[in-house]
Amino acid sequence: xxxxxxMSGAMVCRFMRKHRVTISDLASKHQITQKRVREVRxxxxxxxxxxxxxxxxxxxxxxxxxxxx
Numbered sequence: 769x770x771x772x773x774x775m776s777g778a779m780v781c782r783f784m785r786k787h788r789v790t791i792s793d794l795a796s797k798h799q800i801t802q803k804r805v806r807e808v809r810x811x812x813x814x815x816x817x818x819x820x821x822x823x824x825x826x827x828x829x830x831x832x833x834x835x836x837x
Contacts, residue, residue: 774814775821781809789825798824 775783784794791809795802813821822830 773816773818774812775818776812777808777810778812780812780821780825783822783825784809787825794824 784790791802791805794800794805808821819830822828
């Protein structure tokens with residue numbers, strides 16, 4: 769995700785591959801349609817939706833900092 773909180777379709781695809789998340793996995797886990805997942809992979813998202821898609825794929829919000837003890 770870039771500084772303007774946008775994710776292109778190609779970026780969503782790369783992110784899903786990196787985290788080993790399939791269209792089917794994402795759709796069933798979060799109760800969204802496979803059609804919507806394919807649409808986002810094709811067109812991308814921006815604004816809060818970009819943050820939300822990062823969360824859907826990774827399980828962590830993009831601004832959330834992880835701390836190690």
